Amino acid sequence: MADVYNWHLGRKMTYVFPEAHPQKQFVAIFNINRCIGCQTCTGACKATWTFSKGQEYMWWNNVETKPYGGYPQHWDIKILQMLDQAHQAAGVKAVWDTTQKSDTTPYGVYNGMTITEAGGADQQALGYIPPDTEWRAPLFYEDTATAYQGDDLGISKEGASLPEHQTWFFYLQRICNHCTYPACAAACPRKAIYKRPEDGIVLIDQARCRGYRKCVEQCPYKKSMYRGTTRTSEKCVACYPRVEGKDPLSDGVPMETRCMAVCPGKIRLNGLVDISADGSWAENPQHPLYYLIKVEKVALPLYPQFGTEPNVYYIPPRWAPRPYLHQMFGPGVDDAISRYTAPSRQLLAVLQLFRTTQKMLFRFEIEEGPLVFESEVNGQPWQMYNDTVIGFDAKNREAVRLSVVEPIHERPAERMNSI
Ligand code: SF4
Ligand code: SF4
Numbered sequence: 001m002a003d004v005y006n007w008h009l010g011r012k013m014t015y016v017f018p019e020a021h022p023q024k025q026f027v028a029i030f031n032i033n034r035c036i037g038c039q040t041c042t043g044a045c046k047a048t049w050t051f052s053k054g055q056e057y058m059w060w061n062n063v064e065t066k067p068y069g070g071y072p073q074h075w076d077i078k079i080l081q082m083l084d085q086a087h088q089a090a091g092v093k094a095v096w097d098t099t100q101k102s103d104t105t106p107y108g109v110y111n112g113m114t115i116t117e118a119g120g121a122d123q124q125a126l127g128y129i130p131p132d133t134e135w136r137a138p139l140f141y142e143d144t145a146t147a148y149q150g151d152d153l154g155i156s157k158e159g160a161s162l163p164e165h166q167t168w169f170f171y172l173q174r175i176c177n178h179c180t181y182p183a184c185a186a187a188c189p190r191k192a193i194y195k196r197p198e199d200g201i202v203l204i205d206q207a208r209c210r211g212y213r214k215c216v217e218q219c220p221y222k223k224s225m226y227r228g229t230t231r232t233s234e235k236c237v238a239c240y241p242r243v244e245g246k247d248p249l250s251d252g253v254p255m256e257t258r259c260m261a262v263c264p265g266k267i268r269l270n271g272l273v274d275i276s277a278d279g280s281w282a283e284n285p286q287h288p289l290y291y292l293i294k295v296e297k298v299a300l301p302l303y304p305q306f307g308t309e310p311n312v313y314y315i316p317p318r319w320a321p322r323p324y325l326h327q328m329f330g331p332g333v334d335d336a337i338s339r340y341t342a343p344s345r346q347l348l349a350v351l352q353l354f355r356t357t358q359k360m361l362f363r364f365e366i367e368e369g370p371l372v373f374e375s376e377v378n379g380q381p382w383q384m385y386n387d388t389v390i391g392f393d394a395k396n397r398e399a400v401r402l403s404v405v406e407p408i409h410e411r412p413a414e415r416m417n418s419i
Helices: 040-049 075-090 183-187 214-218 288-295 322-329 332-343 345-351
Strands: 004-006 010-015 024-031 062-064 172-173 193-195 202-204 223-228 234-235 268-274 311-315 364-367 370-377 381-384 388-392 398-403
Touching: 004 202, 024 288, 040 062, 075 223, 183 202, 214 234, 214 398, 223 388, 288 345, 288 398, 345 364, 345 381, 345 388, 345 398, 364 398
Parallel strands: 024 311
Antiparallel strands: 004 010, 024 268, 062 172, 193 202, 223 234, 364 388, 370 381, 388 398
């Protein structure tokens, strides 16, 4: 075991391999507040990658309804319970020390054990292989909310109001996190799983894989899946031909993955961030992903306490109970929600960039516009400006230009009945 630095946890942790970092890292942000649960992303991924025999149950992208849904069923409850039991057995409390928050440790320091540290001498990390029944179908408990506290008909007398609703659910969008410290790679006895040095995408070498399913067992997010027809494991490949700029549509520059590019809810933003030799993100506040994750800190990692340093980030939902969100996204939740609820002038402009072009954006600029709206948010004055945000592709060419206020297009009178 080696000591490696995990910036999500604000400390060093143990991992099977010594630190080695890619030049760039594949990163995505999902804005939970905007997801409509349409599953277009799920269908786009399936139609692209997992439509063959033996892949019937493979949903590399899935969208599950929290708190009850999950694919495979109960994946997060199960691993959280295992982690909790390990802490109890060791007499360790899993707490975040938020007094140590800083620019380099944005969520403070995690004093509990990761899945690797809790694995003990017998196994590299805590984990389990879900039985077939739990993989059988996605979307169990879809759109199921927590219990009503209303009358006999189940209608709430309280109504709903922010910040937290009494009755709630939200959609959790899930793909492989292309983790900095992938548990799947650590687990593989054949060393068939590798992280690409050019973009940090985690892939399974199908020629080396012998289907031992150790990756299925030890990925805490359950995003490595076994295929009976080939006796190998498969997982999300981050649409790497698109990331490499090889898609015929791409004009030679990196493009977002299929699941990102089809999203009608415009909840997804995907790109590549520069990684320094020591593994930290190279400072670049004009990069939309760097800006949202590192500067505004509105997007947070999923279950950072697992310790794999996942590279998919979430803007947490405003209406769900905070203890549930703290468990899922760590101690950055309250700050992220308050910044998202009353966004700064720049943040509001950058949020417009989600799902507006299939090209990955590497830089943004903002042209200031007039004040168009004033209000109060949480007792504080808040202003909205009709600024224009411009996104640039990998060749530093303008790829997209949008204003904060969506333009209204009126259908001309002669086309009123043209459908
Ligand atoms: S999410 Fe799971 S399958 Fe994906 S890189 Fe991380 S550990 Fe591996
Ligand atoms: S396509 Fe977008 S809005 Fe629809 S379920 Fe997927 S993430 Fe949500």
